[in-house]
Amino acid sequence: MREKLEEAIELFQEVLIYGSEHVVKTVNVDVWNDYSPEQIQVLKILSTQGPLSNGKLAEIQGVHKSAISTRMKKLEEKGLVASDKDPNDQRAKIVQLTTSGEEVLKKSDEAIYESIVKLFVGKVEEHEVDTFVNTFRKLKDILHMKGM
Template sequence: MKEKLKEAIDLFEEVMIYGTERVMKSMDLPLWQEYSPEQIQVLKILSAHGKATSAQLADFQGVHKSAISNRIKKLEEKGLISLESDEHDRRSKVISLTEQGKQVVQISDEAIYQSIEKLFLGKVDEKELDEFLFIFQKLKDILKLKGM
């Protein structure tokens, strides 16, 4: 079991690394010239979770709060996110997507879907896709962070 789990983790990491690189390089999307992958990821996190603090975003991205502060500043300047005082802690700011931010996420998601669809077409059948969905739903349920 231990060896198979290690192999699964290694494969997952490789898929994430090569998949991200391949998808990003295969698309000539002006949006991805304007925003870094890390900024897009912040937008996607906010899209999935609604609101978050900078500390929560730093935890999700596995970086120091100073890196998040810079991303937040740039995204706010571009009108993609808004900051408001936390009702429970006035010293803290809660970050959420603006309508423009939601549009950026939608454009990015559609481009990623189209790129991956082209990669998978004719290489993955319906049964394999069902297995993939089952396993990834199970992994999501196991790894899902609470409290956000």
């Protein structure tokens, strides 16, 4: 079991690296010229997690709070996120996605989807995608439970 798990981890890391490289090189959409991958990731996090504090965003992205503050300032200036004081902690802000942020994220997601579809056509069967989805749902559930 250990060898297979080590191989799975290694493959997962490689897929993240090569997948990110593929997307950056092949996705050609205006929003990717206007926003960094890290900014798009912030939008995705807010889309899936809901409103969060800057501290929690920094924790999820694995960066210092100052990096998140810079990203938030730029995204807020562009109208993609909005922040309000945290009702539980007046020193903290809660950031949420705006309608404009949702639109930018939708454009990005569509471009990524189209890129991956082109990559997979004729190389990956539907039952393989089903297996992939089921495995990743399980991993997501395990990680989500662990994070609580």
